[in-house]
Amino acid sequence: MARKRITPGKIRLAEVAKLAGVSPITASRFFRNPEALSAGKRARVESAAKELGYVPNLAARALASQRTEVIGVLIPSLTNNVFSDVLRGIYDALDGSRYSIQLANTRYSILQEERLLRLFLAQKPAGLIITGINQTADSRRIMETVDCPIVQIMEVGPSPIDMMIGFSHFDAAKAAIAHLLAQGYRRIGFLGARMDPRVQRRLDGYRSAMTDTGLFDPQLIVTTAIPTSVTLGGTLFADLLAKAPDIDAVFCVNDDLALGALFECKRRHMAVPEQIAIVGFNDLEFMASSEPTLSSVRTNRYEMGRNAAVMVIETLEGRRPAEPVVDLGFSVMERQSSARRN
Amino acid sequence: MARKRITPGKIRLAEVAKLAGVSPITASRFFRNPEALSAGKRARVESAAKELGYVPNLAARALASQRTEVIGVLIPSLTNNVFSDVLRGIYDALDGSRYSIQLANTRYSILQEERLLRLFLAQKPAGLIITGINQTADSRRIMETVDCPIVQIMEVGPSPIDMMIGFSHFDAAKAAIAHLLAQGYRRIGFLGARMDPRVQRRLDGYRSAMTDTGLFDPQLIVTTAIPTSVTLGGTLFADLLAKAPDIDAVFCVNDDLALGALFECKRRHMAVPEQIAIVGFNDLEFMASSEPTLSSVRTNRYEMGRNAAVMVIETLEGRRPAEPVVDLGFSVMERQSSARRN
DNA sequence: CAATCGCTTGGTAGCGCTGTCAATATCAGT
């Protein structure tokens, strides 16, 4: 004989319904769609729930309704402060809503991403936020067949799986180089780390700008697969100087590298921007307060995360955004480190 | 009449059991405690599960077993890169395990923390990781009655709720000041932002060290409730100089402030460390590669997160750590910015 | 050889909630 597992003190929906004098199903509706109840019952259920301190059992709800209120988030790194800004936006947008976040780290591997994707989707998430536009063919196929809102973040490109929010890394890098060119710099080096797809597109933007003006020279490019750091910025800058001692500017694919390059300049007593101009990417907070202040390409990371989450929620609530692809743009913050040479 | 909701194609535990030629309950046991099965059945269930691509339904499992495999994590900030290191440690430790993370941001409010705590505990988490040792009395009471492993992280102190891992912020700050004193600095300023409980304890450590040597002077202390930033470091340092122009060193409660102070020194053409020594706190990556390199107090944030998660898992699996309170210590990284004056 | 023991396996029921549909109450229109 199987046991009776009844937990005596626990407050279930049935208890709330009983106190409110309605059927359990009506009480259930109160929590999911209050408008469907008459004002009287609505008030009764509400006060009964409050009186008993009722908290719905999410597992039971998920099992019965065959869906969850969890939004899966796949990002490539927890270290990179770019993603912590995005995450903050996502968490802020979901704060106070019924939805929660399940986060996973792909470690910049699209195979790992595919594995995590399968894991997530098996639990029927309410929505999905995924980084970038470079997924495996299988990942794409899986996501296209699944029935939940999906937002690709960090960049925009052709053929979104569902929705998309970001900016063009190619254009952003190109604009940074255009700024340096406009300031009169000609031998502009490129420093890149990690070289994930978005960094690659920044390199493409750099190459395009340099080629357009006939200034392209492969000697000006230094890249590595190593993850970024300030220290690495100094090292790469030193490498660049060794390869191309005549550079007059350097574009760094992120601000950590730019800061590292700045420190390396100081160590070598090279004047910034007189001898070397420096431009970074992302416009982290410290760029505006360094000495000299560092130019950078501002990207709207917090807004990106926030809007991505909002897009998912709106879709879930039947108010799908009119425009599935949102380009948040960027702006080149021109500061002392790349000021016009005299 | 109610409907039959049977989903035809779906692979449930029953299908796996059927293919393996065992009862559903035996298949269930395979996933929870493989050792309980005979080798033959174990192999049969395993291959059946793989063949069908079975993925357990976590909601059903949670409902039936009355517990989840979710570890709740309460941290005060998503912006602060100190916490991103801790989080990375937690995620790494849980990677590949059956447990997942539910993260929430208390925004440095213990009332918010209490609210989130109630929310979490209502879902019966497998474990809990919570920041700091300053919880509301109600929070403490709730946590003491709940039956799951709890780890308080970031600092150590008396009367842990359950387990604890961190270090003494008081001792760490005191050691930093001791280092400056040993180097011959006497008028040592203090820069503090946010002033959460841990920062307060660093201030206490500073005060203690200064008082011990008869050098304490309230004019040397500049604090603010504003969240930290590099820019703020510059501003606070300027404030400090206005209050106490004769300072010869400054201890900053974190590295962002230290970097801001360094830039402010450069702007004012004050030589570091000749005129002003600078010591930060946390030893973020950039401290070792700035120019001059910046002294700091190294804290083991990644290890803290990792070990906290491991402590939770070990407890869940019946191997409770012998020592419930772990002091991870710290080390003063003595670099150029606080080198002995000539 | 019966009694006992430990290991493995299975049957039954139920975890707490919601989807489906039917039933009832309410209301406007003729």
Added chain:
DNA sequence: ACTGATATTGACAGCGCTACCAAGCGATTG
């Protein structure tokens, strides 16, 4: 007053899994 339409409410069963208990079975023991 009656019909049909609409707004509310309720009954039922079942979502997929596991807790509990019992039974089967070979090995051990006196």
